[in-house]
Amino acid sequence: MLQKGATAAVEEIELETARDLVKDGFTSVISHEVTAKVVSAVLHTEVVFNRVNVTLKAGDVLVAVIPSFRAEIAREFTEEEVCAAPLRCFLIKVA
Numbered sequence: 001m002l003q004k005g006a007t008a009a010v011e012e013i014e015l016e017t018a019r020d021l022v023k024d025g026f027t028s029v030i031s032h033e034v035t036a037k038v039v040s041a042v043l044h045t046e047v048v049f050n051r052v053n054v055t056l057k058a059g060d061v062l063v064a065v066i067p068s069f070r071a072e073i074a075r076e077f078t079e080e081e082v083c084a085a086p087l088r089c090f091l092i093k094v095a
Helices: 015-022 033-043 079-084
Strands: 008-013 061-067 087-094
Touching: 008 015, 015 033, 015 061, 015 087, 033 061, 033 079
Parallel strands: none
Antiparallel strands: 008 087, 061 087
């Protein structure tokens, strides 16, 4: 969620760029434990499961690593499903 009045610019980035952006620390907001494990492996850094509500405000920067698949019904995915999914990375800057 964006804070009222805030805007966000989104750009797709390479996985290596995402790795560089998180190497000096970050707060995880990944709300799915299996996804946190998989993202940890691809980013080469620990990403903890952290189910929280987020409101982005001006000055915030978010790196999103998103598995590119959908299930026909809402459910939790297995580790194998998440590992097999292609990933897309995005840089989101809030103003």
